[in-house]
Every structure is written in structure tokens, then in C-alpha cells.
Amino acid sequence: MSEHDKIRELLALAAAGALTAAEEKQVAEHVRSCVSCSNELDAWRPIASELRRLPTPQPSSWLVQATLARAEAKLTEQAEHDWNRRVMIAVVAFAWLLTIASWPVFHSVSGRFGSLLEPQFSPTQFGQTWISFAAFTALGWLAGGVAAVMLAIRQRGERRLA
Numbered sequence: 001m002s003e004h005d006k007i008r009e010l011l012a013l014a015a016a017g018a019l020t021a022a023e024e025k026q027v028a029e030h031v032r033s034c035v036s037c038s039n040e041l042d043a044w045r046p047i048a049s050e051l052r053r054l055p056t057p058q059p060s061s062w063l064v065q066a067t068l069a070r071a072e073a074k075l076t077e078q079a080e081h082d083w084n085r086r087v088m089i090a091v092v093a094f095a096w097l098l099t100i101a102s103w104p105v106f107h108s109v110s111g112r113f114g115s116l117l118e119p120q121f122s123p124t125q126f127g128q129t130w131i132s133f134a135a136f137t138a139l140g141w142l143a144g145g146v147a148a149v150m151l152a153i154r155q156r157g158e159r160r161l162a
């Protein structure tokens with residue numbers, strides 16, 4: 001678990017002033033250099049102050065429940081967002097890797113066919129290389145997309161069971 005993820009989990013408590021001095025210092029240090037956590041902390045502050053404004057000793061239950069529901073919705077949304085972003089990065093990396101790794105093979109095979117049909121080098125052949133590279137890249141992205149969708153369906157299923 002990275003520093004960022006660890007701090008992320010403490011932000012709600014930090015806004016509520018429920019951290020130990022050491023944790024509070026850790027959060028303050030991370031937030032100074034991390035815009036994402038800093039924004040998140042700002043988003044938590046109004047929720048935390050709402051909680052603090054509650055009359056003691058007995059907070060009205062509807063407000064507690066509304067706040068908890070809001071906090072839960074926010075956490076779920078955040079987890080979903082982070083997960084989607086991770087999948088997107090994986091898809092892009094995978095598609096590019098696939099394209100770059102297999103292009104030389106594809107090119108040498110299609111190049112051999114091409115030279116059988118057209119022995120001398122010509123400008124049109126050069127153009128065809130670019131067209132086939134574009135088509136090939138699109139194919140790579142398509143394969144990456146299909147893989148990502150399959151991965152997403154599988155992981156979603158696993159998460160639902162978890």
C-alpha cells in the first residue's frame with residue numbers, strides 16, 4: 001500500500017480531528033505535495049464540521065445517517081473512480097505493448113507478400129506501409145479494448161462476491 005493510499009484512508013478522520021498527533025503530521029505533510037489528497041481533505045471538511053455542529057449529547061439521528069450515507073457514497077464513488085483509472089492505464093499500456101511488440105512480425109510478413117506483388121520500391125508502397133500500420137494499430141487497440149472489457153467484467157464479478 002502506497003503512502004498516498006494510506007493517507008487517503010485517513011483523510012476523513014483527519015477532517016474530523018480524530019487522528020493522533022503523529023498521523024495528523026503525516027497527513028499534513030502528504031497533503032502539501034498531493035493535490036488529489038488536498039482536494040479530498042477539503043471535500044471532507046464541511047462534512048466533518050457538520051458533525052461537530054451537532055448538539056451534544058444526542059446527535060439527531062437523521063443527520064448522522066445522512067452524513068454517513070453521504071460519506072459512504074463518496075467513498076464508493078472514489079473507489080470506482082480510482083479503479084476505472086487504473087483499468088484505463090492498463091488498457092493503454094497493453095494496447096501499445098501489443099502493437100509495438102507484434103508490428104515487426106506483421107510488417108515482415110505483409111512486406112514479403114507486398115514484394116511478391118510489387119518487386120520494386122515505389123512511393124505507393126511507402127504509403128501502403130503507413131496505411132497498414134494504421135490499420136494494425138487500430139487492431140491492436142481493439143484487442144486491448146476487448147481484453148480490458150473481459151478483465152472489467154471478471155473483476156467486477158469478483159468484487160461483487162467479495
Ligand SMILES: [Zn+2]
Nearest residue numbers: 004034036037
Ligand atoms: Zn495523495
